[in-house]
Amino acid sequence: MKSRGVLTVLGCIFLLAGTNLWAQSNEFIDAVLAEEQMSYGSAAYLLLASAGRISADAGPREAIEYLESQGLGLADKIQDSTISLGEYSFLVMQVYGIPGGLMYRVLPGPRYATRELAHRGIIQGRSYNTIRLSSERGMRILGRVLQLDERGLL
Amino acid sequence: MNLHSTRRLSWCWLLTAVFLIAGTLQLSAAEGDWGVTVDLEATGRVEEDEWSDAETTFSLNTALWTRTLLPTPDRPGATLELATQLGYLYTDDRPYLFDVDLFRLRGVYPTLIAGRAGLLEQTFGRYRFSDPSGRVLSHLADGFGMGVRYPSWNLNFGFSTTAFQLNPSSSIRMTDADVADADDSDLRFGPGRGIGMIELGIPELLGAHGLRVGLTAQTDLRSPELDDETIDSVYYTLVLAGPVVGALYYDLNATLMQARSTVGTEEEDTLGVQAGARLRYFAEQFLSSRAVLSVLYASGDKDDNISRFRPISRGSAGTVFTEKIEDLVVTELGFSLRPFSAMGNGAAAGIQTGVNWKSFFKATELTADDTANLGVLEPGEGQWYGNEIMLSISARIFADLGIGLSGGVFLPITSEDLGVFGKDAEAEYFGRFEISTGF
Numbered sequence A: 001m002k003s004r005g006v007l008t009v010l011g012c013i014f015l016l017a018g019t020n021l022w023a024q025s026n027e028f029i030d031a032v033l034a035e036e037q038m039s040y041g042s043a044a045y046l047l048l049a050s051a052g053r054i055s056a057d058a059g060p061r062e063a064i065e066y067l068e069s070q071g072l073g074l075a076d077k078i079q080d081s082t083i084s085l086g087e088y089s090f091l092v093m094q095v096y097g098i099p100g101g102l103m104y105r106v107l108p109g110p111r112y113a114t115r116e117l118a119h120r121g122i123i124q125g126r127s128y129n130t131i132r133l134s135s136e137r138g139m140r141i142l143g144r145v146l147q148l149d150e151r152g153l154l
Numbered sequence B: 001m002n003l004h005s006t007r008r009l010s011w012c013w014l015l016t017a018v019f020l021i022a023g024t025l026q027l028s029a030a031e032g033d034w035g036v037t038v039d040l041e042a043t044g045r046v047e048e049d050e051w052s053d054a055e056t057t058f059s060l061n062t063a064l065w066t067r068t069l070l071p072t073p074d075r076p077g078a079t080l081e082l083a084t085q086l087g088y089l090y091t092d093d094r095p096y097l098f099d100v101d102l103f104r105l106r107g108v109y110p111t112l113i114a115g116r117a118g119l120l121e122q123t124f125g126r127y128r129f130s131d132p133s134g135r136v137l138s139h140l141a142d143g144f145g146m147g148v149r150y151p152s153w154n155l156n157f158g159f160s161t162t163a164f165q166l167n168p169s170s171s172i173r174m175t176d177a178d179v180a181d182a183d184d185s186d187l188r189f190g191p192g193r194g195i196g197m198i199e200l201g202i203p204e205l206l207g208a209h210g211l212r213v214g215l216t217a218q219t220d221l222r223s224p225e226l227d228d229e230t231i232d233s234v235y236y237t238l239v240l241a242g243p244v245v246g247a248l249y250y251d252l253n254a255t256l257m258q259a260r261s262t263v264g265t266e267e268e269d270t271l272g273v274q275a276g277a278r279l280r281y282f283a284e285q286f287l288s289s290r291a292v293l294s295v296l297y298a299s300g301d302k303d304d305n306i307s308r309f310r311p312i313s314r315g316s317a318g319t320v321f322t323e324k325i326e327d328l329v330v331t332e333l334g335f336s337l338r339p340f341s342a343m344g345n346g347a348a349a350g351i352q353t354g355v356n357w358k359s360f361f362k363a364t365e366l367t368a369d370d371t372a373n374l375g376v377l378e379p380g381e382g383q384w385y386g387n388e389i390m391l392s393i394s395a396r397i398f399a400d401l402g403i404g405l406s407g408g409v410f411l412p413i414t415s416e417d418l419g420v421f422g423k424d425a426e427a428e429y430f431g432r433f434e435i436s437t438g439f
Helices: A002-016 A023-034 A040-050 A060-069 A085-095 A102-106 A110-119 A135-150 B003-028 B176-181 B368-374
Strands: B032-047 B055-070 B079-091 B094-113 B116-130 B138-149 B154-161 B193-206 B209-220 B229-245 B248-263 B266-283 B289-298 B328-337 B352-362 B384-398 B401-412 B428-438
Touching: A023 A040, A023 A135, A040 A060, A040 A085, A040 A135, A085 A110, A085 A135, A102 A110, A110 B032, B094 B138, B116 B154
Parallel strands: none
Antiparallel strands: B032 B055, B032 B428, B055 B079, B079 B094, B094 B116, B116 B138, B138 B154, B154 B193, B193 B209, B209 B229, B229 B248, B248 B266, B266 B289, B289 B328, B328 B352, B352 B384, B384 B401, B401 B428
16 A cells, blocks of 8 residues: 555655654654645645754644745645645755756746756656645655755755 | 648648647646747758768757646546647748647546456547557657556557648658658648557566567558559567666567558559667666667568568668668667766766767668669669768756757768779768757
8 A cells, every 4th residue: 555655755754864753753644644635734844854954843833934934935825735746846946955957047936846856856757837746746756855865966 | 732822721720739739728727737848959961072062950949838637527546638739840941830749638547357457548639659669650640549558468559640740740751752742842741641550568578578569550541643652551560678687688679561552553562571689788887878789670672572661650770871771781889978977966967978880781782773762873782881970978957958969970881892882982971969948
């Protein structure tokens, strides 16, 4: 089932991030898996926790507050809002400081963030920026980001 | 067809395409994407000692593309996608050519057959049709296809026509009449063919060795004028591919052609053969190296049993040597690497360099007809056309900006005993510069 693959990815995320979140994150994992589509709060928490940008015991609300304090938040989104592949890609690019292509430098946003991650092989399969994002796919994308980050290829 | 009606048709064609694309752009605001690609290319071609007669061309190819996921109510796991692409091509000799490069509606549905889960795929519209080897047919056409996919096997079939491909975009050039039409600017559409194909694939026939067998048939839809040839043909293709050892992979393909050509009331049945073998080696640890060694054979008019192999879409044997792949043997040795791949993910890491060597041989002995077709006044007595050496360097500087530079030479064999072109043949040089971007 998909749960097994997702748990593996999440395990990698927290191990690679050098945090000790595994035990206390079971509830969070269950909550993410319960989401058919990735929510803004879950995405913000996963990205910032894996990047070590927020403390281990923070939650989605604190993650969003952190994003907004850094000017990285998504406009018109609340914690439970679902986000698209493009919006998630834009968050990934900003949180991990991934340099984009020509158009991304001129017009940074979901469209060109998606294309950048697809070009790097981080997004596999359909890479339309407005497509809905499942929680499972979001975590797989994050797993690839962490693998490349560890190898210094971001 | 006069100039005014041609222009009127061009604009009707263009407006129809724009209308369709604009509609899908609107749809793609929901779940989908759109973009524009821009490709610039400058090429030069010149024969030795004729430097002042260098043939240079410039082209700008841009396209507006859309991808739209359409709703599929009550079908969990199903996807229905509309893909479109409207292209614009500027070249020195043709200031504009608008064409619909892609208009494809594809549905993929989870299905159960005999209790086993698989996928049912339906495709409709204008898209690329290919036979299992890609050497008989690889061309845009209008039609539909259907397939079922399981982990252990898949089956696909399709029907299409090339009758609505614009003449300058068509590479359906099977007969002399087809070839003559290529330069006829009054013709709106290219040679019409009705095409049917069926293919069975077994991805893991023996371990990781996969098998694909296919039958491709085409019928000539032209209305022949007096003495024009029409041709109907069937192709039976087999492709076997898999690993040899480690990162060394092979693929083998063989195609038998049965054709019936008709001129007036006379009919002639012929058999042709095409076969190829290729070895590829991938060494990621050594600067992302790639090596390829291949050989390809396409039969010529040899005797009563085997005749010229005539594929549906015309391919080119090489880059500088552009003869069609008929009555030909081609050997190839290529190597490429990314010299700065160890430097992480910067622009330099994306630089790729390559060298490619091809040798071309005529599959049958030279005849007077061949000499006339090649335009050779004093031919040799051999079957070796010559060798082509290409060097290339390309770089993907950003995700949305790539450049490429390639150059090469065709060195004809001037030995009268070995060569086709004779002792006076001269080398031909070729260069190309490309930039591709998009937004």
